[in-house]
Amino acid sequence: MSDARSAAASRRVGGFLLLAAQLALLLGVFHVFELEGRTFRFVAAAAFGAFALHYWLPFRWKEPFLVLVSMAAAPLLLQPATGYALLLAGTGLFLICALPAPYRVRVALASAYFTVAIAARGLGFLGVPEQFWPVFGGIFGLRALGYLYDLQRVKGRPDPVAFGAYFFQLPNYCFLFYPVVDYETMRKTWYRRDIHAIAQEGVQWITRGVVQLLLYRLLYHELLPPSTPDAIASPAKLVQVIVVTYLLYLRLSGQFHIIVGMLHLFGYDLPETHRRYLLASSLTDFWRRINIYWKDFMVKLVYFPVVFRLRRSGDLRAQIVATVAVFSVTWLLHGYVKYWWSPSWPFNVPDALFWGVLGLLVIVNVVLESRSPRARSSPGLGARLLHGAKVAATFAFISFLWYLWQRPTLGDWLELITWWQIG
Amino acid sequence: MFDSDAIKDAIRSHILTEVLPGESASNLPDDMPLRTSGVLDSMATLKLVSFVEDTFGITVEAHEAGVENFDRIDDMASFIQGKREDR
Numbered sequence: 001m002s003d004a005r006s007a008a009a010s011r012r013v014g015g016f017l018l019l020a021a022q023l024a025l026l027l028g029v030f031h032v033f034e035l036e037g038r039t040f041r042f043v044a045a046a047a048f049g050a051f052a053l054h055y056w057l058p059f060r061w062k063e064p065f066l067v068l069v070s071m072a073a074a075p076l077l078l079q080p081a082t083g084y085a086l087l088l089a090g091t092g093l094f095l096i097c098a099l100p101a102p103y104r105v106r107v108a109l110a111s112a113y114f115t116v117a118i119a120a121r122g123l124g125f126l127g128v129p130e131q132f133w134p135v136f137g138g139i140f141g142l143r144a145l146g147y148l149y150d151l152q153r154v155k156g157r158p159d160p161v162a163f164g165a166y167f168f169q170l171p172n173y174c175f176l177f178y179p180v181v182d183y184e185t186m187r188k189t190w191y192r193r194d195i196h197a198i199a200q201e202g203v204q205w206i207t208r209g210v211v212q213l214l215l216y217r218l219l220y221h222e223l224l225p226p227s228t229p230d231a232i233a234s235p236a237k238l239v240q241v242i243v244v245t246y247l248l249y250l251r252l253s254g255q256f257h258i259i260v261g262m263l264h265l266f267g268y269d270l271p272e273t274h275r276r277y278l279l280a281s282s283l284t285d286f287w288r289r290i291n292i293y294w295k296d297f298m299v300k301l302v303y304f305p306v307v308f309r310l311r312r313s314g315d316l317r318a319q320i321v322a323t324v325a326v327f328s329v330t331w332l333l334h335g336y337v338k339y340w341w342s343p344s345w346p347f348n349v350p351d352a353l354f355w356g357v358l359g360l361l362v363i364v365n366v367v368l369e370s371r372s373p374r375a376r377s378s379p380g381l382g383a384r385l386l387h388g389a390k391v392a393a394t395f396a397f398i399s400f401l402w403y404l405w406q407r408p409t410l411g412d413w414l415e416l417i418t419w420w421q422i423g
Numbered sequence: 424m425f426d427s428d429a430i431k432d433a434i435r436s437h438i439l440t441e442v443l444p445g446e447s448a449s450n451l452p453d454d455m456p457l458r459t460s461g462v463l464d465s466m467a468t469l470k471l472v473s474f475v476e477d478t479f480g481i482t483v484e485a486h487e488a489g490v491e492n493f494d495r496i497d498d499m500a501s502f503i504q505g506k507r508e509d510r
Binding site: 304309 | 456459461465466469473483485486489490491494
């Protein structure tokens, strides 16, 4: 496999120049549009520059080089104290994972490590800069769960370079809401095909991300009415604010495309993070298309373990229980992520309602899908119209539910959606 | 009883019937990523796992149903052969 990977990393001057020219053009676009702030533009310049060196290095040096650059960039791109504290925190976590102790002992120690971190975040007893905690949460908060899960199958001492490549990723220093990259997938897909094809796909995804970020900017500045009762004075304004609020998610999907596109430049042939989620034709379809890494993370850590434990008592029952577990854990972990940003109570009623309603309706879809096997799609006009109606209905419903999720309280949401009637 | 090619053919046939009805077998090569490209979702993977267990007489654990063993038909065949040899 190593030989196949090494062959996939074969260098070609023409191929490199083509990629380098596109990346230079993208840097120009970032600069002209002042995209995502200065730190992002520094990160992009560092990543594209690192790519230019990484490409020409012998295969065995590629990943150590990337890890070295990414770790060295932490104190440079963040506040130095934050950067050094992150390196220390990462070293501590690696030492726990690499201890010559049974897997359960290492998981218990890692749990203690995160318990102390959560307490320190709330009580402030470690004396680290305030900036440290959101970055710590963005880097280690969720990916550590996936890493620890995969660690049970790692024979011998975990590889420090693979650990470094997994946690210390350049884009993570500016994008704290980060796709939950799967460790196993990252290792498996590394140089699994020709680097030029992997990197070219990455360039395409970065470009797609840029387009989405520009669309977001247009929506935010030109089309989003203020969410105040006075501004929502008609049903049309209400529809506009609801739809545009949902479409603002383009910012996150755009960032995710850029992040994974950058990882592609270094040979990680990772899958898409979002797949045409605005065209979902059912809630289950929506769940499968939006933030695919999160869905896969939940499938791996929650859905499959629950289903495999219960499936002898009936597949459908197991799937329903597992889906309930997935949405409950999703709700809790979204609160956990918010906590790293601000150490206050991270749960509210709209949040619980959003995940509760979405989970319930996905369960209904699961039951319906289990009763009707997949059929070959018909190209007829009637089938297309029906599909279009389903897409429109799903979009409308998600927009409505999403608006609820984005409001701070249920009362605030109710006031805004009914104001045009009573105002 | 099942050599590598027979395992691959059985898996391909299952996927074509259950997940990609109407698709040609030639469009489903052994090295095509299925999980990491979105062809196989969690429900389809579960059905595939049940099919593999029933057809090849093995037991698949939750942690074995990840992309390491269930991404490509090649991976699945190697995994199944390994499990059968371990019995």
